[in-house]
Amino acid sequence: MAVDEQLKIEMGKQGVFVTTLQELYNWGRRSSIWPMNFGLACCAIEMIATTMARYDLARFGAEVFRPSPRQADMMIISGTVTKKMAPQVVRLYNQMAEPRYVIAMGACAISGGPFKQGYNVLKGIDRYIPVDVHIPGCPPRPEALLEAFMTLQKKIDAQPLTGEARPRHLDEQAPGEFPVPEQGAHDLEPPANKSVWTVPVVIR
Amino acid sequence: MKTVEEIKAAIEAAVPSASVEIVQNPAPSAQHSLLLKAETAVAVAKFLRDDAELALDFLSNVTGVDWPDKEITEKVKVTKMVTKTVEGTEQQVEETVEETRKRVEPGYLEVVYHLYSMTKKHGPVVFRMRTGNRADDVKLPSMTPVWRSAEYQEREVFDLYGVEFVGHPDLRRILMWEGFKDHPMRRDYVEPDDFEYEPTAHDEVLKRAQAHQAAAAAAAEGQKGAAQ
Numbered sequence: 425m426a427v428d429e430q431l432k433i434e435m436g437k438q439g440v441f442v443t444t445l446q447e448l449y450n451w452g453r454r455s456s457i458w459p460m461n462f463g464l465a466c467c468a469i470e471m472i473a474t475t476m477a478r479y480d481l482a483r484f485g486a487e488v489f490r491p492s493p494r495q496a497d498m499m500i501i502s503g504t505v506t507k508k509m510a511p512q513v514v515r516l517y518n519q520m521a522e523p524r525y526v527i528a529m530g531a532c533a534i535s536g537g538p539f540k541q542g543y544n545v546l547k548g549i550d551r552y553i554p555v556d557v558h559i560p561g562c563p564p565r566p567e568a569l570l571e572a573f574m575t576l577q578k579k580i581d582a583q584p585l586t587g588e589a590r591p592r593h594l595d596e597q598a599p600g601e602f603p604v605p606e607q608g609a610h611d612l613e614p615p616a617n618k619s620v621w622t623v624p625v626v627i628r
Numbered sequence: 629m630k631t632v633e634e635i636k637a638a639i640e641a642a643v644p645s646a647s648v649e650i651v652q653n654p655a656p657s658a659q660h661s662l663l664l665k666a667e668t669a670v671a672v673a674k675f676l677r678d679d680a681e682l683a684l685d686f687l688s689n690v691t692g693v694d695w696p697d698k699e700i701t702e703k704v705k706v707t708k709m710v711t712k713t714v715e716g717t718e719q720q721v722e723e724t725v726e727e728t729r730k731r732v733e734p735g736y737l738e739v740v741y742h743l744y745s746m747t748k749k750h751g752p753v754v755f756r757m758r759t760g761n762r763a764d765d766v767k768l769p770s771m772t773p774v775w776r777s778a779e780y781q782e783r784e785v786f787d788l789y790g791v792e793f794v795g796h797p798d799l800r801r802i803l804m805w806e807g808f809k810d811h812p813m814r815r816d817y818v819e820p821d822d823f824e825y826e827p828t829a830h831d832e833v834l835k836r837a838q839a840h841q842a843a844a845a846a847a848a849e850g851q852k853g854a855a856q
Contacts (some may be wrong), residue, residue, distance in 0.1 A: 441632060507805075508804065508805050510801070540833060541833060541836075543812050543817075543819040543820060543831055544803070544804065544812070547822060547825075559678075566785040584814075605804040607806075607807055607808070608807070609807065609808065610808075610810060610820055611820035611822070615822050617822070623824045623825050624825055624826050626825070626826070
């Protein structure tokens with residue numbers, strides 16, 4: 425149940441603060457998203473710049489980079505995901521505790537980018553794990569990464585705690601672990617996780 | 629620095645069993661190279677490194693080249709005995725006919741090494757080795773015991789071209805994973821077809837996406853036919 429905004433402001437003037445459990449819960453979730461200390465390619469340099477003083481990711485509560493997936497809330501796929509690396513990325517994602525989020529940063533992470541024709545590059549990490557925010561760019565500027573953070577925070581804010589649209593960690597039926605692709609004789613097996621990624625319909 | 633011809637003469641003087649060919653480079657750089665036999669290559673390499681005048685102590689680059697089987701079509705003039713009816717009587721006549729013949733020149737894998745000298749400050753000296761074919765006779769001697777810097781580059785050539793280096797201390801794939809069967813830099817390598825989703829395809833990607841869609845449509849047709 426949402427509180428009327430005007431009423432909230434009026435009561436605030438009187439020194440009474442009201443909120444809902446959902447707002448409080450989501451505020452807590454979105455204000456301390458700790459990213460995993462993990463970079464894949466040149467996008468990682470932009471990610472590092474984002475955390476430093478000029479762009480100051482700390483303003484969003486996401487300055488604590490954790491070197492262990494167990495302590496991290498968010499994975500920034502910062503760079504090219506090669507087919508040799510993809511199983512390890514999925515495994516790291518599996519090791520993270522819920523609630524967890526994924527930002528696919530840059531052209532390579534979202535689609536393969538300039539290496540699309542290559543035999544060795546995965547065409548987007550969203551083929552194996554659910555991605556919350558995609559950022560285009562090669563590499564995206566730190567501002568774009570901040571924008572992705574804010575998009576993710578808005579997404580978290582808008583999530584109800586019950587019902588169909590509830591986040592995955594409150595859904596008992598939602599999968600907790602995603603199958604790690606095998607490195608086969610010619611390609612990754614399977615080439616995509618069908619439950620996460622289906623071939624989008626291209627309207628021409 | 630010595631010219632390639634002089635180096636060839638020096639090699640053949642030092643390693644008598646070595647037979648060295650010169651591969652001409654017609655480009656303006658005229659960087660001619662030495663083609664070594666696999667059996668004597670290590671001895672020649674040691675000579676190139678240890679010779680006081682050459683002192684090629686630095687291996688800068690190892691490259692693989694794939695030369696696929698080449699089908700050559702050529703026109704040959706053949707003289708035949710032909711039975712012909714000339715002025716009412718049958719005669720044996722010699723006739724020259726032009727025939728097109730096809731022959732297959734077998735391909736091979738080639739490894740190219742670029743050498744420099746740090747002490748003498750000269751180079752590069754380029755030498756090559758060729759395998760017998762592209763399938764089962766792909767062994768070449770490793771240069772890692774002579775120049776340590778060959779180790780990773782030879783592993784890369786092994787990974788991407790499939791040349792087996794005899795005498796290499798740690799010959800494993802370096803870029804692709806263990807269990808990968810193909811050699812991606814070979815000309816006849818078939819890439820995995822994952823062009824099912826190409827929203828903004830152009831150029832080469834567009835061609836492959838169209839090929840994928842055609843194949844998928846054909847497969848769907850085949851399934852329909854099987855169901856009926």
